Amino acid sequence: MERTFLALKPDAVQRGLIGKIISRLEEKGFKLVAMKLMKVSNELAEKHYGEHKGKPFFNGLVSFITSGPIVAMVWEGKNAVSALRKMMGKTNPLEADSGTIRGDFAIDIGRNIVHGSDSLDSAKREISIFFNESEMVEWKPEIQKWIYE
Secondary structure (H helix, E strand, C coil): CCEEEEEHHHHHHHHHCHHHHHHHHHHHHCEEEEEEEECHHHHHHHHCCHCCCCCHHHHHHHHHHCCCCEEEEEEEECCCHCCCCCCHCCHHHCCCCCCCHHHHCCCCCCHCCCEEECHHHHHHHHHHHHHCCHHCCCCCCCCHCCCCC
């Protein structure tokens, strides 16, 4: 099973969308293995968005992610990285399909509700930035036998 990182950005938290988004992921069959409500420091934000350093939008990313609390999470499941990316929808909410998180809850690219890892390598890197191994909860949902063969 793959693990991936997902963060509900300050706009999702401020708009009271935490429960709705988590419900979608649980209903799909993914397993939550770590979660925390937190305020991101400038240092953590710069590390998280390090690949974008020097790009014109870098400072805006850092400024926004540090503007309020986020919900950082680790999700586990079959093809979790690609499946959660699909559930999130395109980065620009106006191009995201209805039924996706961004397509249903966002309008502006700068307020697109959610961040998710775009590859297994990114997932490993991002998980290690926000969580340590002791924060991962190993458990097996009884319903899992009804989700996976």
